[in-house]
Amino acid sequence: MTAPLLEVEHVSKRFGAFVAVDDVSCAVGPGEVVGLLGANGAGKTTVLRIALGLLAASSGGVRLLGRAPDREARSRIGYVAQGLGLYADLSVRENLEFVASVYGQPRPEVPDAFTDLADDLVGRIPLGSQRELAFACALLHDPAFVVLDEPTSGVGAVARSALWETIHERAEAGVGVLVTTHYMQEADQCDRLLLMASGRLVAAGSRAQIVAGTTAVEVRAAEWARAFEVLSAANLPVTLAGTAVRVADVPLDAVRAELDRAGVGAQLAPVAATIEERMTVLAGQA
Amino acid sequence: MTGTPSGVTDAVVRVGPRTALDGVSLTAEPGAVTAVVGGDGAGKTTLLRVLVGRVALDAGTRTAPDPHRIGFAPATAGSWAGLTVEQNLAFVGGSYGVDAPILRERTEQLLEAAGLREFRDRPAAQLSGGMRRKLGAILAMVHDPQLLVLDEPSTGVDPVSRVDLWRLAAHAAARGTTVVMSTSYLDEAERAAHVLVLDAGRPLAQGLPAAVVGAFPGTLTEQERPVRPAWAWRRGRRFRELWPPGGPPSGAPVGALAEADLEDVVMARSLLALHGEVEAP
Numbered sequence: 001m002t003a004p005l006l007e008v009e010h011v012s013k014r015f016g017a018f019v020a021v022d023d024v025s026c027a028v029g030p031g032e033v034v035g036l037l038g039a040n041g042a043g044k045t046t047v048l049r050i051a052l053g054l055l056a057a058s059s060g061g062v063r064l065l066g067r068a069p070d071r072e073a074r075s076r077i078g079y080v081a082q083g084l085g086l087y088a089d090l091s092v093r094e095n096l097e098f099v100a101s102v103y104g105q106p107r108p109e110v111p112d113a114f115t116d117l118a119d120d121l122v123g124r125i126p127l128g129s130q131r132e133l134a135f136a137c138a139l140l141h142d143p144a145f146v147v148l149d150e151p152t153s154g155v156g157a158v159a160r161s162a163l164w165e166t167i168h169e170r171a172e173a174g175v176g177v178l179v180t181t182h183y184m185q186e187a188d189q190c191d192r193l194l195l196m197a198s199g200r201l202v203a204a205g206s207r208a209q210i211v212a213g214t215t216a217v218e219v220r221a222a223e224w225a226r227a228f229e230v231l232s233a234a235n236l237p238v239t240l241a242g243t244a245v246r247v248a249d250v251p252l253d254a255v256r257a258e259l260d261r262a263g264v265g266a267q268l269a270p271v272a273a274t275i276e277e278r279m280t281v282l283a284g285q286a
Numbered sequence: 287m288t289g290t291p292s293g294v295t296d297a298v299v300r301v302g303p304r305t306a307l308d309g310v311s312l313t314a315e316p317g318a319v320t321a322v323v324g325g326d327g328a329g330k331t332t333l334l335r336v337l338v339g340r341v342a343l344d345a346g347t348r349t350a351p352d353p354h355r356i357g358f359a360p361a362t363a364g365s366w367a368g369l370t371v372e373q374n375l376a377f378v379g380g381s382y383g384v385d386a387p388i389l390r391e392r393t394e395q396l397l398e399a400a401g402l403r404e405f406r407d408r409p410a411a412q413l414s415g416g417m418r419r420k421l422g423a424i425l426a427m428v429h430d431p432q433l434l435v436l437d438e439p440s441t442g443v444d445p446v447s448r449v450d451l452w453r454l455a456a457h458a459a460a461r462g463t464t465v466v467m468s469t470s471y472l473d474e475a476e477r478a479a480h481v482l483v484l485d486a487g488r489p490l491a492q493g494l495p496a497a498v499v500g501a502f503p504g505t506l507t508e509q510e511r512p513v514r515p516a517w518a519w520r521r522g523r524r525f526r527e528l529w530p531p532g533g534p535p536s537g538a539p540v541g542a543l544a545e546a547d548l549e550d551v552v553m554a555r556s557l558l559a560l561h562g563e564v565e566a567p
Contacts, residue, residue, distance in 0.1 A: 033522075037445070038444070039416075039444040039445060039446040039447070040414050040415065040416055040444040040446075040447070041414070042444075082442075126326060126327055127325070127326035127327070128325065128326065150442075153441070153442070153470070154325065154326055154441065154470045155325045155326060155470070156324060156325025156326065156327070156328060156470075156485060156556070157325065157472075157485075157549070157552045157553045157556045158553070158556045158557070158560060159325060160325070161519040161520060161553060164519075164520045165520055168520055168523070182442070182443065182444055182445055182448070183471055183473070184471075184473045185471055185472060185473050185549060188521065188522060189520065189521070189522050190522070191522065191523065224460075225317060225459070225460035225461070225462075226460075228456060228457075228460045229457075229460055232399075232453075232457065237449075238453065238456075239449060239452055239453055239456065239477075240319070240452065240453075240455075240456035240459070240460075240477070241476075241477040242477065242478065242479045242494070242495065242496075243318070243479055275445075276445045276446075276448065276449050277449070279445045279446060280445070280446050280449050283446050
């Protein structure tokens with residue numbers, strides 16, 4: 001097995017009495033696309049900052065590209081922030097040239113996709129193109145490992161598809177990719193997922209592996225609005241999908257009992273939980 | 287459900303030389319959540335602003351309740367940073383003329399539903415992104431509007447808060463409100479009762495999510511490598527590819543037929559809009 005590009009071993013981070021990260025271990029290997037998911041405050045950003053050497057762990061160890069996460073290791077990392085980190089009042093070409101000079105790279109060619117936009121100000125080009133440019137900038141110095149924060153947020157279907165194509169092409173060339181995201185559509189593009197809640201790594205694996213063990217009850221009722229209100233009033237974790245009411249991680253009989261008590265006729269069926277439902281359950285337990 | 291639907295018919299909006307909405311029709315029913323989905327520049331925000339009466343149509347018609355029966359949470363915060371959660375609700379409720387006892391009751395219900403009860407005394411500026419979005423949504427609901435319009439309420443919101451936001455929208459729908467929300471994420475749109483997919487100001491698909499998915503415009507296969515890259519898109523390590531309704535020609539190196547989801551339909555329809563008719567290999 002090839003050595004991982006990123007290895008996080010038993011990392012904890014305390015801020016005073018507050019434990020932001022609690023004994024987290026994970027690894028990303030060459031060519032892997034790994035998704036890091038969690039609610040706000042789950043500890044994703046703190047783990048990431050420790051992994052990149054921007055913050056010291058209270059305990060545990062990190063190896064990035066086989067060494068301590070120092071400047072040298074960081075110089076071989078590509079990073080695309082959610083805010084993209086581009087200069088809106090520089091042109092596409094100027095952004096590329098500036099980033100290349102920061103990394104000591106030769107003056108770059110403008111990629112084909114930007115031929116018609118090369119001299120346009122970045123603030124004036126569509127969001128999909130901005131995201132693509134942020135990728136191009138982050139990949140200019142041929143990094144071995146890239147970190148992407150919600151890389152396809154807000155763009156249309158075709159632009160999103162092109163962005164994932166770029167990500168997977170790099171992965172197939174051996175680059176390790178860590179994607180932090182809130183979105184299940186992005187999670188579906190990853191080889192493997194890591195789920196954090198309250199500072200801990202609470203689940204890891206494929207989407208199917210992560211939702212296994214949690215079921216939801218789907219309630220179909222002619223009076224769906226009443227079913228929804230009755231189950232909400234009973235403090236059950238209800239959501240609505242179309243006109244089907246869903247209740248996650250509650251036994252079917254318990255759901256039926258509430259509906260019967262209120263005299264709401266309904267058909268109930270156990271269904272697979274969504275990953276959001278699983279996360280809500282895990283966040284509640286953590 | 288009683289009540290009149292809201293919506294637009296053949297809506298056209300021009301912004302300078304650009305056509306932001308180009309012949310869009312939408313009927314949003316009371317008691318249901320309607321999702322408007324698309325990427326940047328699709329026309330989602332323009333459509334929502336037309337619905338709430340903030341943007342005028344250049345052509346077409348609009349049907350909506352009186353302005354004071356509309357609630358709107360714009361994509362930007364939509365709350366007063368210096369006021370606490372409770373002050374925000376009191377201020378907005380008061381400005382809509384909600385009677386004090388009703389406002390008190392609504393405030394408690396909405397704080398509970400949004401999971402913001404413990405944060406009632408916190409200034410909006412000190413809320414997390416997810417909590418701030420939830421506050422924006424309940425401010426739009428405080429006067430019990432007939433039409434509730436939420437512009438990308440879940441963008442940048444963590445999954446747990448997102449479930450809360452969906453629940454808030456569902457609560458409003460269950461009370462008979464017409465709920466219209468926009469999103470750039472298709473997995474979210476799939477949970478609505480009615481979905482309108484926009485692309486560059488034009489409708490790509492519309493209807494019950496299941497019906498939109500059921501009307502996949504051709505045949506879908508999944509395999510390791512695309513046969514015609516212009517007609518294929520990624521799904522993790524594998525590719526999905528669009529073929530004419532008759533399916534791929536025999537002998538084409540394709541994998542198994544795949545079951546389409548909303549993302550596949552939107553990709554397929556986007557590619558058709560981009561390249562014209564699906565070509566044979």
